[in-house]
Amino acid sequence: MNIYQKLLDELNAGAKAVMVTELEKVPAEYSGNNQGYCKKEYFTEDCLQQSGLYPSMQQSLLNGELQIIESPEGKIAIIEPFFPQPCLYVFGGGHIAKPLTEMAAKLGFSVTVVDDRLSFANKERFPDAARVICESFDRCFELLSFNAYTYVVIVTRGHRHDAQCLKAVAQRKWAYAGMIGSRRRVKSLKEQLLSEGCPREVLEKVNAPIGLEIGAITPQEIALSILAQVVSYRRLENPGMGRESAKISWTEFDRDVLEEISRGKNERRAIVTVISAKGSVPRKAGAKMLVWPDGKILGSIGGGCSEGAVIQTAIDIALNGGYKIQNIDLTGTIAEDEGMVCGGKMQVLIESLS
Known part of the structure; x- marks a missing residue:
């Protein structure tokens, strides 16, 4: 049973949880592929205190927002809250x-x-x-x-x-x-x-x-x-x-993508996760997309040419491993050129699942 299946089992049982993704030091400005480790752990609400990231994890479950924490050494921890399907x-x-x-x-x-x-x-x-x-x-x-x-x-x-x-x-x-x-x-x-x-x-x-x-x-x-x-x-x-009324800022939850990952198939794939979203963007933090080496996808991070560029990166990572944090700019004329009414900036994590 892989970690995503365990996470889904907890969610199906009505528990809230956070997934913590720890990345090695990344290149300047998050450019290029990093072949270092990409470690994942999940914690249910009752087990948060087992992690040194307890305060941040607790905050993510309270406000429903994904957090990115970078250490002085340049290592990154992505804290992603998950809530049961309504x-x-x-x-x-x-x-x-x-x-x-x-x-x-x-x-x-x-x-x-x-x-x-x-x-x-x-x-x-x-x-x-x-x-x-x-x-x-x-x-x-x-x-x-x-x-x-x-x-x-x-x-x-x-x-x-x-x-x-x-x-x-x-x-x-x-x-x-x-x-x-x-x-x-x-x-x-x-x-x-x-x-x-x-x-x-x-x-x-x-x-x-x-x-x-x-x-x-x-x-x-x-x-x-x-x-x-x-x-x-x-x-x-x-x-x-x-x-x-103030909006509740829950992260996006692409259940179809998580269910596909949870099946643990032995095949090359890459998962794309929106980890930061500012302005009027098509998808919010937490949105996911699964990409196969042949270009097949499941889910979406918003469509348009920007998604196409991410898919190309994801295909490369699916084939060669590693991960990358990629920036997407949808402001001004960029969004207009793509025929999109939105405008803003997104940051996505692309990581190998093979």
Whole structure:
């Protein structure tokens, strides 16, 4: 089992972790390939104190930002935080659940759909879902795990099922919970659950009626309004405050790339990681791309001619080993020449995986 598989196992178990990449002294201005060692270690949140980089690692997990630390001797340590993939539980497999699941999967959520009807709870109906569970709404919670990266959408077909789901959800940990329904229906349901002992402070956190108010009518529009609200809870410190809310600066997480690396195939490849991003750049720190010697790629650091230059370097490193830190300038006329609306500077680490 390679280090990336171990990292993914920790993330899948709901743990936060940091990957530390230590590089030997690099040439001036990070130019040219370095054939020295490139050592990697990962630490879960509970094990950070085992490293001399503990304060920096702890800070990365707090603010979600990748850090680059250079010693007086010129050695470099790259501290990269990783967080579990957000999980979206959709209770109810009706007409809203279909576009909701499709959109959520494209946004990087691992989606689980639950319904008690086999005709609605099947993989053919929800090909983009990671899991589809056909089980009653009062028993399905035995099959689900909740943590700080769990997002819940309740869109069942009836008041009784909504009550079953919301009562069970109220007893668990989650980042977001929302339930469809009119204000009158939602008020009645919350009063019912309060009388049954559900904590008022928990019920007040439930977004009901669900979604942002965009005048949605069709199932696709309603799904969009729901996911817009879900994303705001994932990306903003104070959802609902609009532009006044500070953004949560999580690093990018390319799960497809990590899963491919974790398989440990015995073949030459290079991995490209954005380690620094300033200005309006297409991808943020943490974004990854895998490059094979024949030019095949998985993932992206933003496209354009700048990515093409990085791919050429990555092909060379995939064939010959070593690593390089490469600068990408997307400011001014450079971005215009590439037809890109963004402008800024990126720094990428390109390293051999062979």
